[in-house]
Amino acid sequence: MGINTLLRTLWRTPAGPLLLAAQVALSLMIFANVAYVIYTRLETTARPTGMDVDNIFWISSQGYGKDYDQRSTIQLDLEYLNLLPGVIAASVSNAEPQSLDALHTQVSVAPGLKGAKMLALVYQTTDKVINTLGLQLLKGREFSRDAVLPPSSGSALKVNPFGPEVVITEDLATKLFGGSDQALGKPLYFSLSDGGSATIVGVVALLLAAPRFGLGWDFAYDVVLAPAIPGGSTAIYFVRTQPGRRDEVMAKVKKEFEALRPSRYIDEFETLTDTVSQRRAADRNGAMILAILSSFVLAVTMLGLFGFASFAVTSRTKEIGTRRAIGATRADIVKQFLTENLVITTSGIAVGSVMTLAFALQLSMLLELPRLPIIFLTGAMALIWMTGLIAALIPALRGASVPPAVATRAA
Amino acid sequence: MLWHDLRLALQSIRCSPIISALIVLVIATGIGTSVMALTLYHAKAGNPIWWKDDVLYRVLVDSRPASHESDTQQHPEYPPFTLIYRDALAIHQSKIPERSVMEFYSSGLVDSLRPGARPLHRRVRVTTHEFFPMFEVPFLHGHGWSQSDDAGPSQVVVISSFLNDSLFGGGNNVGRTLTLSGHSFTVIGVLERWLPLPRFYDEAKDFGPADDLFIPFRWIESIPELWMGGFCLQTISGISGFKALAPSDCLSPIGIWVEMTTQRQRREFSDFLDSYAREQQRAGRFGRPINNRLVKVSTWLEMNDVVGNENRIHVALALVFLGICILNTLGLILAKFMSAAPLQGIRRALGATRADILRQHLMEVVVLGALAGLIGIGVAAAGLRLIRIWVFPESVQPHENPDFATIAQSLSHMDGKMILFALLLSLLAGLLAGSYPAWRIGRMAPATFLKIQ
Numbered sequence: 100m101g102i103n104t105l106l107r108t109l110w111r112t113p114a115g116p117l118l119l120a121a122q123v124a125l126s127l128m129i130f131a132n133v134a135y136v137i138y139t140r141l142e143t144t145a146r147p148t149g150m151d152v153d154n155i156f157w158i159s160s161q162g163y164g165k166d167y168d169q170r171s172t173i174q175l176d177l178e179y180l181n182l183l184p185g186v187i188a189a190s191v192s193n194a195e196p197q198s199l200d201a202l203h204t205q206v207s208v209a210p211g212l213k214g215a216k217m218l219a220l221v222y223q224t225t226d227k228v229i230n231t232l233g234l235q236l237l238k239g240r241e242f243s244r245d246a247v248l249p250p251s252s253g254s255a256l257k258v259n260p261f262g263p264e265v266v267i268t269e270d271l272a273t274k275l276f277g278g279s280d281q282a283l284g285k286p287l288y289f290s291l292s293d294g295g296s297a298t299i300v301g302v303v304a305l306l307l308a309a310p311r312f313g314l315g316w317d318f319a320y321d322v323v324l325a326p327a328i329p330g331g332s333t334a335i336y337f338v339r340t341q342p343g344r345r346d347e348v349m350a351k352v353k354k355e356f357e358a359l360r361p362s363r364y365i366d367e368f369e370t371l372t373d374t375v376s377q378r379r380a381a382d383r384n385g386a387m388i389l390a391i392l393s394s395f396v397l398a399v400t401m402l403g404l405f406g407f408a409s410f411a412v413t414s415r416t417k418e419i420g421t422r423r424a425i426g427a428t429r430a431d432i433v434k435q436f437l438t439e440n441l442v443i444t445t446s447g448i449a450v451g452s453v454m455t456l457a458f459a460l461q462l463s464m465l466l467e468l469p470r471l472p473i474i475f476l477t478g479a480m481a482l483i484w485m486t487g488l489i490a491a492l493i494p495a496l497r498g499a500s501v502p503p504a505v506a507t508r509a510a
Numbered sequence: 511m512l513w514h515d516l517r518l519a520l521q522s523i524r525c526s527p528i529i530s531a532l533i534v535l536v537i538a539t540g541i542g543t544s545v546m547a548l549t550l551y552h553a554k555a556g557n558p559i560w561w562k563d564d565v566l567y568r569v570l571v572d573s574r575p576a577s578h579e580s581d582t583q584q585h586p587e588y589p590p591f592t593l594i595y596r597d598a599l600a601i602h603q604s605k606i607p608e609r610s611v612m613e614f615y616s617s618g619l620v621d622s623l624r625p626g627a628r629p630l631h632r633r634v635r636v637t638t639h640e641f642f643p644m645f646e647v648p649f650l651h652g653h654g655w656s657q658s659d660d661a662g663p664s665q666v667v668v669i670s671s672f673l674n675d676s677l678f679g680g681g682n683n684v685g686r687t688l689t690l691s692g693h694s695f696t697v698i699g700v701l702e703r704w705l706p707l708p709r710f711y712d713e714a715k716d717f718g719p720a721d722d723l724f725i726p727f728r729w730i731e732s733i734p735e736l737w738m739g740g741f742c743l744q745t746i747s748g749i750s751g752f753k754a755l756a757p758s759d760c761l762s763p764i765g766i767w768v769e770m771t772t773q774r775q776r777r778e779f780s781d782f783l784d785s786y787a788r789e790q791q792r793a794g795r796f797g798r799p800i801n802n803r804l805v806k807v808s809t810w811l812e813m814n815d816v817v818g819n820e821n822r823i824h825v826a827l828a829l830v831f832l833g834i835c836i837l838n839t840l841g842l843i844l845a846k847f848m849s850a851a852p853l854q855g856i857r858r859a860l861g862a863t864r865a866d867i868l869r870q871h872l873m874e875v876v877v878l879g880a881l882a883g884l885i886g887i888g889v890a891a892a893g894l895r896l897i898r899i900w901v902f903p904e905s906v907q908p909h910e911n912p913d914f915a916t917i918a919q920s921l922s923h924m925d926g927k928m929i930l931f932a933l934l935l936s937l938l939a940g941l942l943a944g945s946y947p948a949w950r951i952g953r954m955a956p957a958t959f960l961k962i963q
Contacts, residue, residue: 128830
């Protein structure tokens, strides 16, 4: 049966095929775009943090009252935590992990922000921080214990709150200096401290500070670790334990820690695993909802294609019988229905790809995503083709089993 | 006659149970998905103080420096959403509006001074006395503070009912003392549960729990422990603490709301802001053309993009999906009607008019649509329940603050209006999908069917 005859058959009752093609077009539009959004969301949730996430927990301690002294509290707390059996290292910081609480500041290669500059997140922290977070030191060394500044008081604008030496991430080193080697030993200038500067003594491979990535979050990996005990009355402790001993150490600390010092209480107490998972929950949930939606889309489209092919086979039983009687093989019949299906899906896909691209343009604007990579369009096309063929195969096979004798029977 | 149509429709549905079930299921899935997306959208799109939308204004002043380096936000044409400390003080002085309120969010440690009680880290709204009447905050006990309390500042605090419960175990605690970050305050008011969603009076994206304490604005000058975070556009960096912020030209977290009922007030106040800005320009501040705005609450929520593009896209996707479902059912209904066509041919031959056939088939479509609507509402309810478990785990796990459960509930709640809308939408979907098939079957000449027999 030639393609012309086939098209003419389809055109004789155009409503069904047209409806189906429209459905395929819309499905392609949704499917390709949604798959891309899901991909970006999942990619975001899978980005490495650079930390030894599974063996770290953190504590947020809050001091209060006149008797509270930030400096001695932190000093004694760190001594206690570092001496606990099972603990690899503990450090203090000014910000919760995976939050935007760290100081945002412009850093530059020259005083007065004259040279190359970037917005970076600054953790005020203590020595051993690289070991505590399980970071990979690429170049240089960690800052020394002597470099750690006492908690600043008064106007943060007037004193350098960051200490004389800093460790930065490779991302930041590359963006500012062109590479870790070039960055080592150079001064880094802060906008926050009236042009104060610190020497870069080390470069770590990776550290993710912010809760998200992607457009508008390009500073997420640009982190400065600066040796200073955070001011105020909040202290965030990070504790890294030997593999497998986190929960045991955590339970012990939870029991003892609050009573250890007067005038303070524990605000939060969490594993880093939980924190990272919570910060990524929105993206993960979004992806899940969209995945369900797109599976619905695919299922309904498949149903449509299946229904159409079934209807075609049922209503043309007599025609099939006649064709078989005059010499068409079973394969011919299967081919006829599959070709019909392909004609419909292909025309739907042709219209659909234009719609997909138009929709993708809107979507990338609204969600601030890069343009839809073409692989998602071609992938979705292939998937819908396959789905269509599979959906039509069962009715087509049923059609092929119609015996030629049907032709001779009266309806 | 309608009764007869209904009977025929039910009979026809019974005759082809599988295809009817498919039709209902497909529409129901489309309706369920759309209603879910619309519910989530609707829950975020509300204005919790809509009745004052034409009298409340957020005051925005373009205090940015001339350089555009810091313009990273999506709408560089918007003035900053908060004010520089000294500008806030100056603008708050104006007597033109009926009411004017300065406010910002802070947090501190609260202690009930009961032996053995732990201090609690709580949200503090640092504000001026007209906050309560302006936003119509309901009091359970006591009242807000006065203008002279603002000037003092007096050691007075208004607390939420949740804090009242967790600190004092409930009851009327007006007159009792608590400490906030080491300073003692007397409770002069306890609020009724007040949970505007979203918290429109600050940067509004927040569907978080209610503020727990309200203290007179000037306390910021004498309690250094109160958190106050700002941002310097000049150096593009964060800054915190009152001591650092107050003398600087950095943006503080302070916002000003004014209440004005007459057009004249609005004009005068607008002129006042412009002349203030011109004065600052002459003094070498405010590096850009005058761009001050008085923003209505509804506009403020839009500017803050409370609903979010993600929600909009979900609605768009769900509606397109509903479209796919309708196209799909159109095919299914067509097939269903056509397969029963011979029967209709007999009815026509026996005297039924075209209108009869059309009406009878439309009735069938309406019945299918209504069934789909009911199931769709069930689908949406189940989906929203799932979403509540995934997205708002607070609502299923017990939490000491009941606000979390309320927020989760309100963000995923399908109200009566939405249910009605879902039913209408599904009837519409049924009619959209069924009209063409019904029309076609009604149009056919009876002979077409009879001669096949």
